[in-house]
Amino acid sequence: xxxxxxxxxxxxxxxxxxxxxxxxxxxxxxxxxxxxxxxxxxxxxxxxxxxxxxxxxxxxxxxxxxxxxxxxxxxxxxxxxxxxxxxxxxxxxxxxxxxxxxx
Amino acid sequence: xxxxxxxxxxxxxxxxxxxxxxxxxxxxxxxxxxxxxxxxxxxxxxxxxxxxxxxxxxxxxxxxxxxxxxxxxxxxxxxxxxxxxxxxxxxxxxxxxxxxxxxxxxxxxxxxxxxxxxxxxxxxxxxxxxxxxxxxxxxxxxxxxxxxxxxxxxxxxxxxxxxxxxxxxxxxxxxxxxxxxxxxxxxxxxxxxxxxxxxxxxxxxxxxxxxxxxxxxxxxxxxxxxxxxxxxxxxxxxxxxxx
Numbered sequence: 001x002x003x004x005x006x007x008x009x010x011x012x013x014x015x016x017x018x019x020x021x022x023x024x025x026x027x028x029x030x031x032x033x034x035x036x037x038x039x040x041x042x043x044x045x046x047x048x049x050x051x052x053x054x055x056x057x058x059x060x061x062x063x064x065x066x067x068x069x070x071x072x073x074x075x076x077x078x079x080x081x082x083x084x085x086x087x088x089x090x091x092x093x094x095x096x097x098x099x100x101x102x103x
Numbered sequence: 104x105x106x107x108x109x110x111x112x113x114x115x116x117x118x119x120x121x122x123x124x125x126x127x128x129x130x131x132x133x134x135x136x137x138x139x140x141x142x143x144x145x146x147x148x149x150x151x152x153x154x155x156x157x158x159x160x161x162x163x164x165x166x167x168x169x170x171x172x173x174x175x176x177x178x179x180x181x182x183x184x185x186x187x188x189x190x191x192x193x194x195x196x197x198x199x200x201x202x203x204x205x206x207x208x209x210x211x212x213x214x215x216x217x218x219x220x221x222x223x224x225x226x227x228x229x230x231x232x233x234x235x236x237x238x239x240x241x242x243x244x245x246x247x248x249x250x251x252x253x254x255x256x257x258x259x260x261x262x263x264x265x266x267x268x269x270x271x272x273x274x275x276x277x278x279x280x281x282x283x284x285x286x287x288x289x290x291x292x293x294x295x296x297x298x299x300x301x302x303x304x305x306x307x308x309x310x311x312x313x314x315x316x317x318x319x320x321x322x323x324x325x326x327x328x329x330x331x332x333x334x335x336x337x338x339x340x341x342x343x344x345x346x
Contacts, residue, residue, distance in 0.1 A: 006268070074190060075190075078187075078190070078191070078332065081325075081328070081329060081332060082329075082332060082333070082336065085288065085329040085333070086284075088288070089284050089287065089288045092287055092288055092291035092292065092295070093284075093287055093291075095291050095295060096287050096290070096291045099294075
């Protein structure tokens with residue numbers, strides 16, 4: 001029973017911390033900034049470039065693995081697709097954020 | 104007054120009072136009372152109608168001796184999804200094939216719809232992918248509870264008891280982050296595809312945008328596949344038994 005109280009105490013502490021954190025996100029209204037296009041260029045450039053590097057590494061490893069063991073194609077393909085989707089989604093978060101904040 | 108596609112205008116001409124009364128019944132009155140039905144909703148309805156016709160056609164033409172073309176196609180899709188989920192979920196995957204097949208076909212049709220002139224992808228509006236993601240979220244939690252009972256809570260806790268207070272918030276956040284990432288991935292891909300085609304159309308209006316339309320076609324198929332695979336992976340994690 002004491003352990004239950006302890007768990008719920010930590011749980012509610014974490015929840016309270018998250019509630020306090022919410023107003024911080026709401027700050028900084030989206031005003032039209034003259035540096036908006038510059039931010040889009042730099043931010044999207046970094047995101048896309050690093051995403052390209054990451055996806056290149058992933059694809060290179062997958063191709064190498066496939067060359068060593070062509071029989072393992074379904075498994076490798078599945079992991080490649082899932083991995084690429086997760087890497088790419090980071091760039092897409094950047095894209096969505098830039099679009100929301102600078103448009 | 105938002106711009107309306109032809110199909111949306113037809114729907115709004117006939118069903119605007121009905122849609123308005125439904126929206127005011129849930130206390131969310133439409134922003135434009137003359138056009139309460141959005142393009143995304145109209146396109147979703149179109150996908151729904153196409154899929155209804157497709158499944159009815161498959162069911163009516165079902166035959167063991169002389170399988171028709173449409174039956175071959177649907178068997179192929181069913182086999183593809185079934186094989187995929189068998190390799191990820193393993194034993195007892197048959198239960199989920201229905202949901203995953205419908206999810207795959209719906210997203211595929213919705214994505215490809217943007218390539219037809221006069222129509223647009225409903226998935227390039229963030230609300231629609233959010234609907235898919237929330238449905239998937241509820242579905243895999245439901246099956247997790249069904250498969251593991253109360254022991255499903257154990258998946259949210261760490262391996263040892265003193266990690267529980269740390270792991271529980273992290274796991275809860277990560278489960279909600281799945282909804283976010285599923286939504287943004289599909290939405291941003293579809294939206295960016297349309298935007299890139301438009302941007303190049305404004306630069307060189309002949310020939311070159313076609314390359315990006317082709318790219319968009321590939322991305323549409325891949326994203327539908329990815330969404331289905333991720334739903335399968337989440338399902339497999341939820342229904343897995345701890346050993």
